[in-house]
Amino acid sequence: MSDTPVVRVGLLGCGHVGGALLQLLTGHADDIERRTGLRLEVTHVAVRSVAKERSVVVPEGLLTTDAAAVATSPDVDVVVEVIGGIEPARELLLSALKAGKPVVTGNKELLANVGTELFEAAAGSGVDLLFEAAVGGGIPLIRPLRESLAGERINRVMGIVNGTTNYILTRMTEAGAGYVEALTEAQGLGFAERDPTADVEGYDAAAKAAILASIAFGVKVVAGDVYREGISNITAADIDFAHRMGYVVKLLAVAEAVGDEVAVRVHPAMIPSTHPLASVRESFNAVFIEGEAVGEVMLYGRGAGGMPTASAVLGDLIDAAHNLTAGGPGRTAPLARASIRPIDELSSQYYLNIEVADRPGVLANVARVFGEHGVSIRSMEQEGLGDEARLIFITHTARERDVQATLAGLRELEAVDRIGTLLRVIGPE
C-alpha cells in the first residue's frame, strides 16, 4: 500500500465547476501526487438531485443530497463549495469551518456579502478559507495579490472582471451593434443569462471589486461599499465617439487607495485604446495592478467557464491540503473595516453627451452651467440632429460632486431635451 498522505475532499455541488473539478482530480491525480506528495480523494459529492443526468462520471456511492452531513463528515478533511448563492452555502460553510475543516469556494456573492462571518469562523478554528475562483475565474489573481505582492504598496487595481459585459461592449465596438442587439447575441451564445441584470447592471463586478479591494489593500470591503453603474445606457453613438477620440469603452472595477481611504467602484469608462486593458476582448477578463515598486502588472485569461474555474479551485484545494498536512493554515490575518472614500469626492475626466434645441444662445447657456460648478471643458463637438443638436463634451479633471451638480443644472435648462451618457475617462489629460 502507498504511504502517500491522503486528503479527503467533500465536494458540495457538481455543476459546471464541480463536475470539471471532479474530472481534473481524476485525470490529474498522478501529476498532483508527483508534484505535491499528496493524494486527493473525493469521499462525498453533494447535489440537489441524485437522479439528474451528469456529463461527468461520479464514482458509485459518492452522490448524496445531504450537503449538511458532508460539510461536517468525519471522513472529509477539506470542503469545496461550488453550489453558489448565499443560502444554504453560508450555513454549510460555517458548519464546516466550525468543525475545523478548511474550505475552498468560488462563491463571490457569498464572500462579498457575508465574508466577514466566514473569515471569523475560519480564524476561530485556525483553518484556511480560500477563494481564488471567486474573482476572474481561472486567472490567478488572489494569490499573486496576497502573496507575490504582499510587500507591495498598491495604488490602484483596475479590472475587466465580467465576461458578459465585455463581450457585449466588444460586439458594440467591433461590429457596430446596438446594446440590445449585442445582448441578444450574447444570450444566444450562452455568454449572458436570460435575466442579465446581475451582469449588465454591474452587481457581479461589484461583488468581485469588493473582494479585490479587500485583498489588494488588506482591509475589509463589502459589496455595499462599492459604487455601481452598469452598461445598459451605453449607445452605439457613445462607442463611436469614443473610438474617434482614441478610446475604448469598458466596464471597469476600480479599487484605489486615496490617502488613508479606499475608493471602490464599478462603472463603464473610456480608456485610451493604447491601454493594455483596451485589448481585452470578448469574454476575457484581466486585472491591471499599479504598485509603487513593481510598476504595472496585468493578469489576463478566462474569467469564467467550468474548466478554467475548476483549475483555480484545484490550486486552492492543493494549497489547503498542503497546509493541513503541514499543520496549519496559510496567512489569514483578520482585516479591519475599510474607510471608504465616497464617489462624490473622487475626481476624473468625464465624457457627457446632451441633446439640445439647435438655436442661438443655447451653447452659451450650457457652457455657463459648466462654469458655475467649476467644471472646465476640454473639448466639445456638435452634431446636427435636425432641429436639435447633440453636444459631446470631454471635461478636464473635475470632482464627481461638481459634475453631478452640473447635470442637475443642465436638466433645468429649457433648451436641454435629453441628458445622455456620462462616462468617466481614464488616462492622462
Ligand SMILES: NC(=O)c1ccc[n+]([C@@H]2O[C@H](COP(=O)([O-])OP(=O)(O)OC[C@H]3O[C@@H](n4cnc5c(N)ncnc54)[C@H](OP(=O)(O)O)[C@@H]3O)[C@@H](O)[C@H]2O)c1
Ligand atoms: N460557472 C462559472 O463559469 C463560474 C465562474 C466563477 C465562479 N463560479 C462560481 O462557482 C459556483 C458554482 O457555479 P456553477 O456554474 O458550477 O453552478 P451550477 O452549474 O449551477 O452548479 C451548482 C451545483 O450545486 C448543486 N446544488 C444546488 N443547490 C444545492 C443544495 N441545496 N445542496 C447541494 N447541492 C446543491 C447543484 O445540484 P444539481 O446538479 O443536482 O442541480 C449543482 O450540482 C458559483 O458560486 C459560481 O458563482 C462559477
